[in-house]
Amino acid sequence: MNREKFFSGxxxxxxxxxxxxxxxxxxxxxxxxxxxxxxxxxGSFIVILLLWEMVSRMEWIPPLFLPSPSEILSEGWIMxxxxxxxxHVFASLSRILWGFSIACISGVIVGILIGxxxxxxxxxxxxxxxxxxxxxxxxxxxxxxxxxxxxxxKVAVIALGVFFPMAINVYTGVKHxxxxxxxxxxxxxxxxxxxxxxxxxxxxxxxxxAGMKLGIGIALLLVVAAEMVAADxxxxxxxxxxxxxxxxxxxxxxxxxxSLLGIFFNWLFQRLEHFFIPWKQ
Amino acid sequence: MKVLIDHISKVYRDRKGEATEALRDxxxxxxxxxxxxxxxxxxxxxxxxxxxxxxxxxxxxxQVIFEASRIDSKPHTSVVFQDFxxxxxxxxxxxIVYGLEEQGLIxxxxxxxxQRYIAMVGLQGFENKYPHQLSGGMKQRVAIARALANDPxxxxxxxxxxxxxxxxxxLMQYELSRIWEETRKxxxxxxxxxxxxxxxxxxxxxxxxxxxxxxxxxxxxxPRPRKEHLTTEKRYLEYVDLIWGYIKDxxxxxxxxxx
Numbered sequence: 001m002n003r004e005k006f007f008s009g010x011x012x013x014x015x016x017x018x019x020x021x022x023x024x025x026x027x028x029x030x031x032x033x034x035x036x037x038x039x040x041x042x043g044s045f046i047v048i049l050l051l052w053e054m055v056s057r058m059e060w061i062p063p064l065f066l067p068s069p070s071e072i073l074s075e076g077w078i079m080x081x082x083x084x085x086x087x088h089v090f091a092s093l094s095r096i097l098w099g100f101s102i103a104c105i106s107g108v109i110v111g112i113l114i115g116x117x118x119x120x121x122x123x124x125x126x127x128x129x130x131x132x133x134x135x136x137x138x139x140x141x142x143x144x145x146x147x148x149x150x151x152x153x154k155v156a157v158i159a160l161g162v163f164f165p166m167a168i169n170v171y172t173g174v175k176h177x178x179x180x181x182x183x184x185x186x187x188x189x190x191x192x193x194x195x196x197x198x199x200x201x202x203x204x205x206x207x208x209x210a211g212m213k214l215g216i217g218i219a220l221l222l223v224v225a226a227e228m229v230a231a232d233x234x235x236x237x238x239x240x241x242x243x244x245x246x247x248x249x250x251x252x253x254x255x256x257x258x259s260l261l262g263i264f265f266n267w268l269f270q271r272l273e274h275f276f277i278p279w280k281q
Numbered sequence: 282m283k284v285l286i287d288h289i290s291k292v293y294r295d296r297k298g299e300a301t302e303a304l305r306d307x308x309x310x311x312x313x314x315x316x317x318x319x320x321x322x323x324x325x326x327x328x329x330x331x332x333x334x335x336x337x338x339x340x341x342x343x344q345v346i347f348e349a350s351r352i353d354s355k356p357h358t359s360v361v362f363q364d365f366x367x368x369x370x371x372x373x374x375x376x377i378v379y380g381l382e383e384q385g386l387i388x389x390x391x392x393x394x395x396q397r398y399i400a401m402v403g404l405q406g407f408e409n410k411y412p413h414q415l416s417g418g419m420k421q422r423v424a425i426a427r428a429l430a431n432d433p434x435x436x437x438x439x440x441x442x443x444x445x446x447x448x449x450x451x452l453m454q455y456e457l458s459r460i461w462e463e464t465r466k467x468x469x470x471x472x473x474x475x476x477x478x479x480x481x482x483x484x485x486x487x488x489x490x491x492x493x494x495x496x497x498x499x500x501x502x503x504p505r506p507r508k509e510h511l512t513t514e515k516r517y518l519e520y521v522d523l524i525w526g527y528i529k530d531x532x533x534x535x536x537x538x539x540x
Contacts, residue, residue: 185379
């Protein structure tokens with residue numbers, strides 16, 4: 001109890017004893033100030049790797065089910081040296097690149113059209129609402145039927161998967177363009193098409209990048225799934241055949257490549273965003 | 282050059298079809314080289330009137346007519362908005378040349394005109410900054426330069442200084458007065474600030490509360506150039522008092538209604 005009592009010296013007989021309580025103001029937002037723990041992030045990662053290494057080395061879990069990190073690494077090194085890895089990575093990457101690019105370009109175009117013009121909006125909105133919920137991998141058999149078992153069907157399924165989040169993102173972005181900026185452009189003499197180029201496009205750039213980051217995750221998911229259904233190369237194919245042959249180390253290498261690809265694309269888009277949107281600090 | 286605001290009325294209808302009358306029979310003219318200020322209590326349809334003159338809103342009845350010896354295809358008006366409306370992805374210079382790009386001027390011509398107005402509003406050295414790097418007063422300078430660079434028949438300003446702090450606002454009033462004396466264009470300036478209206482205007486149009494009607498048009502017979510000392514002069518204060526009389530009555534009526 002930090003209650004202190006004060007007495008007024010000269011008037012003790014007349015004044016009643018009045019205790020005075022003190023309260024010191026505390027910063028209530030203290031817990032909101034998240035501290036940074038850089039060493040904890042790195043340290044915990046290393047500890048988990050070491051634990052994993054130990055668990056496999058001691059054969060608490062059979063290496064067939066869980067090979068140690070060092071074994072996976074050496075397997076990866078062998079695959080790198082023999083060049084086997086490149087064949088699969090390039091196969092997957094080219095599918096992603098094609099599907100992703102087609103989806104981004106068409107997604108931006110469709111998003112702007114349905115966001116800015118009333119007739120495309122009336123036609124496009126129900127179509128998107130009806131087709132968007134279908135899991136894209138469920139369309140793959142149909143795409144194979146239409147486009148054959150080769151590359152086009154895999155590229156198409158990736159493009160479909162990335163297209164929807166992109167188009168929907170851009171549509172929302174166009175709807176939220178600051179109307180004041182459009183008014184300013186109109187008063188300075190822009191017409192409708194100039195407004196799309198000079199106001200809408202730069203306004204939606206941040207949301208296009210958000211769509212790309214969302215889309216690349218979907219692209220990785222779909223490329224693996226498509227390659228597991230029908231392919232003779234690719235990371236998904238590599239993982240599936242490794243599992244069939246109980247080559248757990250090879251399977252794990254595939255997973256690590258997928259993780260690295262995800263990290264790489266995220267980094268790449270971050271850099272591109274900085275480059276293309278210099279007005280955002 | 283002359284702009285005729287010809288019996289403009291505006292009625293807004295919401296989705297339920299309920300009507301709100303914003304403006305009733307606004308009729309006045311803006312002469313060549315004239316600085317006209319529209320002043321009125323908040324919610325009197327000042328901004329509605331400006332948007333109609335700028336061609337950003339259609340009136341329910343009446344029309345706005347520009348008369349000039351030569352009317353070309355570029356916009357007749359430029360607007361300086363209250364919230365600046367600068368393009369955040371364009372630097373100061375790029376914002377200022379926006380309208381010139383739309384007119385299809387060549388690069389050198391754009392640069393020449395932009396430099397002139399950058400100097401006029403005192404933005405030298407800030408050409409390559411982005412709007413988010415500027416203070417409010419600086420942003421409004423860019424917006425003024427951008428509007429002037431387009432060389433409109435009539436410059437429209439919609440409470441341009443009301444989002445600035447009080448000190449910056451006063452300094453910007455002096456600046457604007459100087460800029461107008463330099464360019465001698467027709468300005469239409471909208472504000473709820475009476476002192477500002479008297480300090481800047483050749484004529485002050487006093488609007489009533491909603492629906493906005495013209496209560497009076499007062500010619501401000503004060504010498505130019507108008508400088509700081511003007512604000513302590515008797516005639517200036519008389520004009521302020523006259524307009525305050527109108528606005529006070531309007532504001533009182535609103536308070537009465539709310540009881």
